[in-house]
Amino acid sequence: MAVLPELGLVRSADLDEALAAVGYDHAPYAGGTELVPAMGLGLRRPVAIVDLKRVEALKGIEVDAEGGTVTIGAAVTHRRLSDHPDVQEHLPTLAAAASRVGNARVRSTGTVGGNLCFAEPRSDLGCVLLALGATAEVRSAGGARFLRIDELIVGAFETSLTENEILVSVTVPFEPPGMSYWKLQSYERPTLGVALVVTAEQWEVTVGAATERPTRAVLAAGDTAGLADFVDGLELSDDMTGPPDYKRSVLRAHLERALGTTR
Amino acid sequence: MTAAPRSDAWEKVTGRACYAVDAALPNMAHAAVVRSERAHARIVGIDRAEAEAAPGVIAVVTAEDLGDLGRRFGHIVPDHAILAEGKVRYFGEPVTVVVAETPHQAADAAELVWVDYDDLPALTDAATALASDVLIHEQSYVEPGQKFLDVAPAASTDNVAHRNELAWGDAEAALAAAATVVETTTTFPLVYGYAMETYNALADWQPGSLHVVSTAQHPLMVRRELARMFSLPLAAVRVEVPYIGGGYGSKSYTKLEPLAAAASWVAGRPVKVTTDVEAAMYTTRADGALVTVRTGFDSGGRIVARDIDIRFDTGAYADNSPLVLTKSINRSFGPYRMPNLRVRGVAAYTNTSPASSYRGFGAPQAALAGELNMDMAAEELGIDPVELRRRNLLAPGDTLIEGKRPLDADLVADLDAVAAALEQHAAEPTPGTLRGRAVAVTASDAGASPISTAQVRMHADGSVTLLVSSTEMGQGSRTALAQIAARELCVPIEAVAVGQSDTRFTPFEWTTGASRTTTVVGLAVQAACADLWDNLRDRAAESAGVPVDEVRVSDGLIHVPLAARGESGSGADTVSGLTPAEVIRQWFGADAGEVVGVGVVRRDGATAVLPPFWEIGAVGVEVSVDEATGEVTVEHLVTVGDVGYAVNPDLVKGQDLGAATQGLGIALWEEMVYDGEQLTNPNLVEYRVPRLRDAPRRVTSVLAERGDGAGPYGATGAGEGALNPVPAAVAAAVGRAVGIWPTELPLTPPRVWSLLQQAQQFLGGG
Structure with missing residues (x-):
């Protein structure tokens, strides 16, 4: 179907608003590179989408030099990930993989969180992040959970997220040698x-x-x-x-x- | 001639160019098409009450609403239901059209139309369909004596859309007596003529008239079918075609226009129908083909006979496939000396997306088997494949098919140019890869019916408006035709304006296809310019009051005797030149007016003998194959454009590179995959067209300009030629690299890997 059905848009200013809004028929939305085609095919039919692109808490890339980790916000695009000097320095393999995801359009709008949460098997980031031993921070209005990538992605197109949860970030240990x-x-x-x-x-x-x-x-x-x-x-x-x-x-x-x- | 920048470049790069999808009319409504979810089924009922009650819905149209309109279209076999009536014949067939105020409302309401089906056996491949007692079409639509061009459609209803053959000599006897017989069978995939713009149509029916804006390559053919459907005079049907975002044959003849027109007739509003890629793939594709070629050679490697069987998978409706099959037969045996020949072709109806024209028109399907067969023969005979072809290729002036135009190209010279370029850049394989090179040559009897008209209107300042109904679909025809007019009229190209085709204003054109435009329309433009000069001479003579035979035209000026103009001169024979603009202004007596020239091409003069030209394909490829992954990289592509004369060399090279790249797509990636009743890959993520990274590492594009064509300045056509031999050349090159001849395209990495496995077993077991 070339035409998307009409649907509502919830623009959340911060994480709490977003957490309050997401639900069974309110789908989190960032780059839309997975969600929009799925809606076009009628595979997902949310009543509204909850826009996460303006939620600052989901957009950071922060280095913890002492802990030896980089924390990447779920709404960081592939392009920003691949171009970020800290990611290039501490996670060069991840940066390189992000630079080759999909095509230029997907990299410019698609996000780390969207990629992981859609759990499309034919994907790069989940594989690289699992190899790096990354930890995902998942939140609901009730609190936070911390999951390994293979606890987050449990099958093809299947995650352990509940419908009221949002992936906030992944914390990735600096890349090991070899x-x-x-x-x-x-x-x-x-x-x-x-x-x-x-x-x-x-x-x-x-x-x-x-x-x-x-x-x-x-x-x-x-x-x-x-x-x-x-x-x-x-x-x-x-x-x-x-x-x-x-x-x-x-x-x-x-x-x-x-x-x-x-x- | 000269490099001229494309006249449409600015509009297109700034996004201002208008396409059919941009067209709008006041009070326009939008359609959503409800398409069949069965490959073959009786329609038991359509419940549309819910859809009719949905917000914004104007009409929900089914076949039973079409009143006394023609229910079916098809320029060869009128078998194509506008909306499925009684039964559906393929998954994706239009069943109902919902017309609403907005595209959203139409799409939402379309989901509320409930179609009840009673399943019939789905015959989704040609072998099954030809063997089955189940009929896809229970009736014949053909009337006795009905004919399109040379094609008399089949009246049979045994799941055969068309059958044809071509033979001379005694192929069977010659094969029996041949020193060596080599047999090749290949499968050519179902492919989609991917274009950036899909099919779009906007129709406005009003009492006594119909106005359509669409993506039709052939507006005049569409006009004819719509006039019949609505019982209107041709003049009452107006078909406009703005820029088309790519055609490649897929937009030839009638497609969405009847659907839009019928919806407008029912709804009483202008109605726009658009398609996404999935719907476009279910609108038209190319014929899939299983082709077997048996070639007999004498002890010197000369062909004594060829026996060829072609079986097309034509899909649910015939569309243009009977003609494509006929052309495929003509193009199947190659431009080789052929003492004995038998070619038999059959196009089978199947319960799949209907096939029709596609760039190359049956040539790529047949050449895959025919040219791969030459490489297999070369191996068996121990002769170099280029040398084997050289020994058998026809010479300029030779006859390919009795009664047709003699060969207007030098194929041996073309082949040598290909081979030399391949040789020059030949490289050793890198570790972990294998390499192979191959050439292939084809000649197509261009289906360029010589029926064309052009009009040039010269204005009071000497600038020119050129009117043609040739459609600009990216090939650059407006630029090339403007160049011809500019040259004929001695004006700069900037002084020539060429607009879109619009059957209300632009003159008759048979089609835009078969690489015909530069040759056939170019001749019409030349004739129109000559007519314009004659008319200017007449006007100058009349203004000066002298007999027209005293007025001379040279170097873009009209020379009138001075004495006659009442001016004093040094001698009676002195003449002075007037510009055409001066002649026009003088004749009208004001800075106003225009003079018109009309040019016509028909089966006469330079185009008396068909085809108007042979379209040549001469290519070479060098490929490398990754032994671990089966990935094929095209290291070098060589094309020779044997075009007689290049009116615009950049545009010709663009056609050659574009056509060859499309051929690489078929060779390596493109395939519509049916899994049961429907396509598994009706999208561009999984239907893989060539991408920039797939481009050959090196491209050598050669133009052979020998001035031997029937078109302007000795030109012939370009556009299909460079596609036709590419799938065969790639198959042969991969076969040579891997050590096993492929039999099926596309050569995707898993398929090549499987060939590598076979080769290993063969070596291991041998």
Whole structure:
């Protein structure tokens, strides 16, 4: 449907107003890059949307040098995330991934929070943030909850948020040495994303896009058998970007290249 | 000729250019189309009471409201229901139109129309449809003797939209006696002619007249169908076509216009119908094709025969597919010496989105098998694929098809130019990748019916308004035609204005398609300019009171004997030049007036023999294939535009690059995927068109200007040519890189990966 149904708009000035407004048929709205197409297709039919773009509390990027973390507001756009000097300094892999999300229009309007809360599997940020060990702050009028990314994203298009909650921010530890993110993106969305943190002792492998939600394994360095079990055990999606066999093959090839192992 | 900037550049880059979607009329209402949610079903009932009661609703229109209007359209087979009547034949078919005051109200009310269906078996592919006893069309719509161009439509109702064949010699016997026979079967996907502007139409019916503004490539064809539908004289139907945001054949003939016009007739208001990408994909697509080519060669690698089978998946309605099939047959065997030939083609009705014209018009479908077959043969014969083609290509002046225009192009020279450019930049594969190169050549009998009229109106200051009904859909025709007029009339291009087509004011034009405009309309413009000069001469002679044969035209001036003008001179033979503006002002006796020239092209003179030209495609590609991901990168694309003469070289190169890029889309990405009754990817996120990052790493665009065309200054057409051989060239290049010949497009990463797996098994097992 080319024409969106008529719907209400609630413009919240601050977080409390927004928290009071969101609900079952009042959908939080920031960039609209996921919500608006979903409404166009009739998949979401809110009575009103609650605009979060003017809520300052959701727009910060703050560094805690002592704690070694960066806290990123949920309404920060991909473009701001990728261009921010603090993010580039402390979270270079995240900044690079954000700079390649979707297309220029999506990066200019789409937000970190929208990306995580829509929980589209074929996405980059969830995978990178899970690999980084980020913590999400979720709020309702009643208080705050702190969740790991794999506690926030519980399935394809499925989060543990209740309808009265808003994702406020993610707090991300500074990037560890040995981190990389690689993706195969033949179509508009990624086919496969792989975040690695490789040290002399340990291989941390996080796989996204081809899985229902980002999936992480921590292995001793050199544990090729464990790695093979992890890769073989992944349930990979079958869609237009390719069958599971294809995705597993591409994943294996990338891991062999990146970890210096051979078959 | 010369580089001239596009006359529409400013309007377009500043967003001021008007398209059909921008059109508005006073008191205009908006439509929302309720589309079928079944691929094949009887309509048991339509409950529209709720929709009719919804806010702002003016009318809810179904087939039963169409009174004595013509219920069906289709310029070859009038099989296309304006609104589904009795049954639906594809998912997405218009069933009901809701007309309301605003687009929102129309869209909201459309959700309140309840259609009750009784399912019929859905025949969603050609093989199933041809084998089935279930009929998609239970009746024949064809009347005896009915014909469009050379195409007599099929009267059969066995799920065959059209059947045709072409043969000479004895292909079967020649194949039996051939030293080598090579067989190739390929599947060409269902593709959507993606254009930035979708289909849009605004219609205003009033007693005795109909006014339509739409995205029609062929306004005069649409006028004819609307006049029939409403039993109106042609003059009472006005079809306006402003700029079109891309056509590629997908907007040829009649599409949304009957729907908008019928809605206006019922609602008594001007009604606007627009489409989103999903609705556009369910409006028209290209014919999918399964093509088998068997070629026999003698011991010297010369073709002795070809036997070709073409099966189209034409969708629920015939539209232009019978003609596309006929052209596909003509274009299937290649511009090669062909002692024996048999081509059989069938276009099957299926319960899918209706297919019609698409850039290349049957050539890309057929060339995929035909040209890939040449590469497979080259491998089997141990001959270089360029050399194999060189041995078989026709020479200039040779006959491709008896009775048609002899070849007006030098294909061997074109092919050599392609091969040389590919060779020059050939590179070794980087680690983890494989490389392959391939060339392909096609020749199309341009379906450019030589029926065109043009009018030039010269004003009192010598500037010119050019009237044509050729539609500007991005190809730059207004610029190129202005250039021709400027050159003929010796005025700067800025002095020539070209407007939109409007059947009330602009003169007759057959179509805007088949890469015809520069050649056919260009000739009409030239003729109109010649007529204008004649008329200026007449006026000058009349003003001077001398016989017209004493008036001479040269270098843009009209020379009248001085004596006759009553001026003293040094001798009787001295003449002086008048500008056309002076002639006009003198004749009218004021700084006013205009003189008009009219030009006509018909099947006569330069365009007596059809086709008016052969449209050539000569391309080469070098690809690299990522062994891990199956991703294909086009490292080098070479196009040779054999256009006789380039009126505007930049525009020709733009056509070549655009056409080739569309071909790359088909080769690598584009495919409408039916999963059961409906498309799984009716959107641009999952229907993947080429993006900037997919552009070839290097492009070599060569223009071959040998002045051998029938058009102005020796020009022929450009626009389809560079698409036609591209899918075949990419398939062959990928096949060479991977070691297995592909049989199916698009070559998406998973499909190429699967070829790589097969190649590995083949090597491992061998």
